[in-house]
Amino acid sequence: MQAIDKRRAGWIIIAAALLCAGAIVGGTALVTNDSLGSGWKLLVALVVMSTFALFIWTEVRHVRRCDELYQRIMLESLAIAFPATFAAFTLLELLRDAELVSPPFVVEKMWPLMVLLWVLAYGFARWRYQ
Amino acid sequence: MRNRLRVLRAERRWTQQDLARELGVSRQTIHAIEAEKYDPSLPLAFKIAALFDEPIEHIFTPNPGQDEG
Numbered sequence: 001m002q003a004i005d006k007r008r009a010g011w012i013i014i015a016a017a018l019l020c021a022g023a024i025v026g027g028t029a030l031v032t033n034d035s036l037g038s039g040w041k042l043l044v045a046l047v048v049m050s051t052f053a054l055f056i057w058t059e060v061r062h063v064r065r066c067d068e069l070y071q072r073i074m075l076e077s078l079a080i081a082f083p084a085t086f087a088a089f090t091l092l093e094l095l096r097d098a099e100l101v102s103p104p105f106v107v108e109k110m111w112p113l114m115v116l117l118w119v120l121a122y123g124f125a126r127w128r129y130q
Numbered sequence: 131m132r133n134r135l136r137v138l139r140a141e142r143r144w145t146q147q148d149l150a151r152e153l154g155v156s157r158q159t160i161h162a163i164e165a166e167k168y169d170p171s172l173p174l175a176f177k178i179a180a181l182f183d184e185p186i187e188h189i190f191t192p193n194p195g196q197d198e199g
Binding site: 066067068069070072128129130 | 154155156158159161162167168170171174
């Protein structure tokens with residue numbers, strides 16, 4: 001992939017991610033609004049999900065167009081980040097069940113951890129092939 | 131896997147960027163192959179062999195007793 005295409009693809013992914021974030025914020029505000037009927041709330045939830053579908057599509061398209069080393073780096077970073085997130089969640093749930101961690105800490109709100117771990121794993125995978 | 135990519139590229143006075151452009155991959159990929167940190171896929175290895183007009187086994191040789199990774 002050429003440098004300009006790569007930069008443009010990066011911006012498209014960032015735009016899709018921002019759209020997802022906006023949809024989450026807007027969607028959360030709408031579904032917690034009592035004046036909205038359950039049918040509308042379901043529609044809002046589906047619209048939020050559709051933004052994620054767009055994000056997945058842009059990301060997969062980007063990865064398919066990348067060269068083989070980059071694809072390997074992506075695969076390795078996901079192979080590290082996904083189980084590491086699962087391990088971290090399991091550990092935190094065990095600590096919560098054992099009452100070693102207490103509110104306001106909420107395990108269910110920890111999903112951004114996966115993004116952080118993916119960024120770290122991506123940096124590690126890139127460094128490995130430098 | 132050992133390879134002679136750096137030597138072959140130097141003989142033609144190509145930069146890594148030149149070679150990357152010819153092969154349709156990133157410069158980082160060329161760097162990683164030359165540094166023997168990454169073994170190319172079979173299609174890319176054949177593409178390299180065709181570009182340098184050499185048999186694939188003259189460019190890439192197995193590293194005895196060492197697996198990839």
